[in-house]
Amino acid sequence: MVDTAARRSSRTEQTLSIPVQETRAQGVIGSSISIREVVKAYGTFRAADRISLEIQSGEFVTLLGPSGSGKTTLLNLLAGFQRLDGGEILIDGKPIHNVPTHRRGFGMVFQSYALFPNMTVAQNVGFPLRMAGVDRATSERRVAETLEMMRLSEHAKKAPTEMSGGQQQRVAIARAIVMRPKIVLMDEPLSALDRRLRESIQIEIRDLHQRIGSTILFVTHDQSEALTMSDRIAVMDAGHIVQFGRPTEIYRHPESRFVASFVGESNLIEADILQKRGTTMILRSRSGYVFQAESRSAPSEDHVTVLVRPERVVLHESASDATASTIVVSSLFLGEMLRIEVEMAGGERLLIRCPDAPGRSLPPVGSRLHVSWGAEDCWVLS
Amino acid sequence: MTHAPRLQEAAPSPRLTSPGLLKNPALLLVPAVVFLAVIYLLPLFDLARVSASGTPWWTHFERVFSVPLYWESLLRTMQIALIVAIICAVFGYPTALLIHRSRGIAQTLITAAIVLPYFIAILIRTYAWMVLLGRNGPINKFAMWLGLYDEPLGLLFNRGSVLLGIAAVLMPLMVLSIYSSLARLDPSLTRAALASGAGPLAVFWRVLLPLTLPGVGAGFLLVFVSALGFFITPTLLGGPSDQMFAMHITQQADSITGEGFLQALGVVLLIITLIVVGIAGRLLGLEFIWGGGKLSEAEVQPLKSSATSSAGSRRKLGAMIADAVGWPVLRLLGRLPAEWGTWTVRLMGGFVIFMLILPLLVVIVISFSKASYLTFPPAAYSLRWYEKFFSDSTWMTAFWNSLTIAALSACIAVTLGATAAMGIVRSSIRGKSVLMLLLVSPLIVPPVVLGLSLYSLFLRLDLVGTYWGLAAAHAIGGIPIVVVIVSASLQAVDRRLEQGAAVHGASPLTVFRTVTLPAIAPGLAAAVFFAFLHSFDELVLSLFLSSPRMRTLPLMLWADVNYQLNPVLAVVSTLEVLLVVGGIVLARPVLARSRGAT
Incomplete structure (x- = not known):
């Protein structure tokens, strides 16, 4: 796995390097x-x-x-x-x-x-x-x-x-x-x-x-x-x-x-800080979803806004401790992407983009989706 | 292949259904066309017929071209018109640039200073120059105060005063024509040229001037053609050696000469005018007369390829001349600091504005004079001349006559002109440009010729000296004004709004009332005002068509100007200025609204 990735990157490097050197x-x-x-x-x-x-x-x-x-x-x-x-x-x-x-x-x-x-x-x-x-x-x-x-x-x-x-x-x-x-x-x-x-x-x-x-x-x-x-x-x-x-x-x-909102599509999630350990924080969104995030500096307030890009939201088959349960409010097929909007508990809207893949179907409006995101997918806005 | 039969089906269908025929907007053209055919074209044809009634038919024309008095005057007229057009172009371009470059309130003021004089009667503006240039006038006084000379100079009644007077009267036409083509340019063209390393002079020579040449050409020809038929200004400002052709016509009309020769003079002037307009039309497209864009019909025609090739060769020739002659000179001039260019524009533009506004200001001041003769500045001020004007029954009668005739004339012109404009813009008949040409052509026919031709018709119909007669005659010139203004505002109406209203259930009349009419209302109001003003100011036709019993205000003024220059004329001029300023100020909110919408 690592091997193929490395090989692929080196090949890209090669094809790119020729015109670059010319310039x-x-x-x-x-x-x-x-x-x-x-x-x-x-x-x-x-x-x-x-x-x-x-x-x-x-x-x-x-x-x-x-x-x-x-x-x-x-x-x-x-x-x-x-x-x-x-x-x-x-x-x-x-x-x-x-x-x-x-x-x-x-x-x-x-x-x-x-x-x-x-x-x-x-x-x-x-x-x-x-x-x-x-x-x-x-x-x-x-x-x-x-x-x-x-x-x-x-x-x-x-x-x-x-x-x-x-x-x-x-x-x-x-x-x-x-x-x-x-x-x-x-x-x-x-x-x-x-x-x-x-x-x-x-x-x-x-x-x-x-x-x-x-x-x-x-x-x-x-x-x-x-x-x-x-x-x-x-x-x-x-x-x-x-x-x-x-x-x-x-x-x-x-x-x-x-x-954050002008460049690209974004989910801006308001969250309370439950726990701080240096720059790592445990946060709880308004909908009650608890997740981890890294911050560049320790925030002084106990409340932060977190950016989660729609393509960083992960979809899950079934619920677990790490997921939030949501209801689909709109669901669009864009070609290379699916664009799904869901409502979390408490009415917070969340935008999700995931690449089209074999066997992937558009979730019907009203159906339940389980979502999550990791610490590396969040960006805490100062 | 499959398209062809469908097209053939579609084409004749509008003609087959008779209710469709009645609803055809082209019918709206009928009243105006009939009116103009009877009262405008017919007399002109009659004029031509009478002029050719000698045996052989060219007898009278031969006399025009064999008597030195006439053909010399014809040459002189063309020479004067040419010089005036050159003066207007040279001074008009910087003025148009000045308007183009100024912003906000300054732009509004400068534009007003140019436009305002244009709406004031030629007679009044000429009178103002007589005051200004007179022996006791401000210019002589000022020069003597400066110590340039000791005795007042005779500044009036020479070629210089004629050229100055006509150029001042026609300058707004040139400035507006150039300005409208400057305003149509994409402003980033100038920036692109600057960013490409072109200095201000190069921007002007390589970009602005070539792209605005059609505007300059249109202005040049309009000024030239108008100057050809000038009568009032050269009569008042010129000396014996500055006789222009139109003046001979009126003089001959006063002295009863054999029928035919007088008409021949008129026909010669008309034909020369038409030839110039014809040449101009070939170069610029006849749209230059009304300063408008092409009609919708013209856009459909696939003229593009042929037009670009001929334009291309013309462009090449122009570029060669520009390279060989203009560019080396400009390179030398380019060494001068850039501010010089800016200041040249400001000084020349400022000079033009000064020359347009100053005469009016002087006349207004003089109207408050206490003295019984013309002098500036007045020694003492009073309202005595206003009292004289308002208490003198002959002036007041003339004033009411003018008001009544102008109101009637505006009614006729707006009714016929606005319906015709609807017909032109909204119908899809062939030959639109010919009809438009007919509707606006009174703008270019010398008024003297028109007056002469109408005179015999009015005699026959016993219309001389009647309200309706004069109103109808004035409406000939009013219709083009109305057609131009109203069709411009109609073209600005978004047809999708009308379609939108119709889709949602409005009948054609309701659509017109609720969508179209409000959109063109400012244009209609302007049309009413200008048609009224046109008739109110009209002198030349009235000279031919009024009787001693019925005199209009301009006729009274004319008689007085020729007889004695007294301050009552200044009073009337001041009132006219007030009328025009008032009209424009009242119209401003409406105009601003219409401009905001586009």
């Missing part, structure tokens, strides 16, 4: 970005409220948050479309507040594509080169290379309006990277596309990042997009960054209820 050979060209105590206010409303963020060179960082959380404001401040009301932004250690947008040398991709309708695809992609005064021959070569990279070569002479949404956005991406900028800003670039297209372009952008090595700052309100694409995610809410970390950290170890 490292090309090297990281991205800049580091330091955002320090940045403030942007509209009257009394603070769209960005003392935001600080350190982004390393070549990183793929996503700003994730609901609309109005300040993520687009932050991107606009970085691009220079709006003026800072406080704080500073440093690129490779140099402040940029006096540099106008067109001299910042970033690439940018917009939600509405923002392709110039009066230019062909090739002219759109060549626009930044032309603005930089690159000579015609070099410019043509670079445009051709970039179009090739985005698999758009056969569309070079088309007008943007003749293309599909996905193609238009690939042109916009080509335009953003044609200068090999140190920083590429992407403002919800995929939200106008349908799901299938979105997923394929997600992968494309990810690959592109590996190949060109720019620092990418990506704005989205789609948490699954953020999880799949980013090196690190900055979760934003009401003008603040509420958590900044790797996707696994954000998903597994959210630091607040907001992050």
Whole structure:
């Protein structure tokens, strides 16, 4: 068992390692970005409220948050479309507040594509080169290379309006990277596309990042997009960054209820502490289910909120001391997953996701299910 | 294969059922079309017939083009119109940019400063310039106070004052035309260009200007065509050597000449106008006349491929010119600090706003003057001219005449125009664009020509100097205004709301009453106001069609302006400004509501 798992992981390693090494050979060209105590206010409303963020060179960082959380404001401040009301932004250690947008040398991709309708695809992609005064021959070569990279070569002479949404956005991406900028800003670039297209372009952008090595700052309100694409995610809410970390950290170890419920589906269980032994606790939920949990620090209160992700809830055939008895209130087949909602004693709702497997059937509404979760499946929110 | 027979079945079915025919919204077009055919097209055809009545038929036209007085005036008219259009484009673009870039209350104020003068009678705005540029006017006084010269200069009655006056009158048309195409742009296009390394000048040259060229073109042609038929402003501000073509028509109409030649003059002006509009229509699509989007019919036509190819070649040519000529110059200019561009826009835009608002302010101040002649600033203030206006029975009669005619005319225009707009937007008949063209074409026919053509009809029907006659004549120009406004608000109505109401059991009339009417109510109210204002301000048609017994307010003003410049005119102007401002302020909540909904 251990043996096969090890073998499998080593094989994945091998297949992955080839492209990774190639990109490292090309090297990281991205800049580091330091955002320090940045403030942007509209009257009394603070769209960005003392935001600080350190982004390393070549990183793929996503700003994730609901609309109005300040993520687009932050991107606009970085691009220079709006003026800072406080704080500073440093690129490779140099402040940029006096540099106008067109001299910042970033690439940018917009939600509405923002392709110039009066230019062909090739002219759109060549626009930044032309603005930089690159000579015609070099410019043509670079445009051709970039179009090739985005698999758009056969569309070079088309007008943007003749293309599909996905193609238009690939042109916009080509335009953003044609200068090999140190920083590429992407403002919800995929939200106008349908799901299938979105997923394929997600992968494309990810690959592109590996190949060109720019620092990418990506704005989205789609948490699954953020999880799949980013090196690190900055979760934003009401003008603040509420958590900044790797996707696994954000998903597994959210630091607040907001992050826990905004990223992924979650069960937030209110529980009383029955017993404390260092960081290990024995808890009792409102429904009376008693379980163990680990905490990073010993909580001072006798009451905590525990996050249990729906896929961590285990289903059992029969009741035992370690299980809670629940009643099914809804039961959905999602394809690769079953999504079951149950009610615990005391009315607490619990969401369960379990992978589809041979012989597994949807439990009928009203039937009884026995569930449990272990200490390693819980995350105690501070 | 399987689709074909089904389509054939579906196509003729609406024509076969007769109750369906009665319910066809295209029927709503009939009243307006009949009205315009009788009172607008017929007289124009008659005009053409009379003009060609000589033997041989071209006798009168030959005279137009052989007598230097006329063809020189024709050339002069085109030259003036061209220069005015250029002035308007050069100053109008920065002004439109200024509106586009400002936000909130500043934007509202600037827009108001541009739009407001547009709704004030041409006669009054021209009169204001006469005051401003007069010997004792504020400009002479100011320059002398500065010590630029000692004796007041004759600023009036020359080519410069004519160009200035016409450009000031038509400027709002250009600004609004450019602004509407700027406002339609995706704002992230500018940002994308900036992020791609384009400086402000490059953004303008490579992105904004090419994409708003249709708006500039539409504005240019509207201004050019309107200027061609100008009569009031050049008469009042021009000297003997600034005679424009339309002025000859009125002069000839006063002196009784042989029938035919007068009509030939009118036809020449009309044909030149139509040729310009025709060329413009080929380049821009005739929608430019009413500044609207394409009609729903046009979207269905699969024109796309051919349109893009011709647009493509035009684009290539444009790009070549832009590269060869404009770009090197801009590269040099690009070395200047970015603030210069911002300040150029602000200064030019500010100048335009100043030129539009200043004359009105001066006139308002003068209306409170105590002196019996025009001087600015007045030595003392009083309400004596207001008393004179309200106690003078001839002024008051004229005022009531104007109110009555305007009310009647608004009724006619709104009834016919609104039903026609319903018919245009909601029916699916062929030739919609032709019908729309007919409905809005009175906007481009020079009023002098229209007045001339109506005169003989009115004589025959004994309508000269009657309320109904004048109201109907004014409604010719009122209908296009109503059709444009109402069809725009109808197109903004979400058809799914109507379908939703119908699905839930509302009859067509109930749907109209409960869903459609409330949605277009702001548009209808605006249409009533502007149709009223159009008639209230109308001078040129009234010159031809009123009798000495029945005079309207603009006619009284016209007579007085030509006879003596006294402050009573300023009083009337102030009242008109109040009327327009009041109307717009009252309409603001309604307009704001409609804008919030879209």
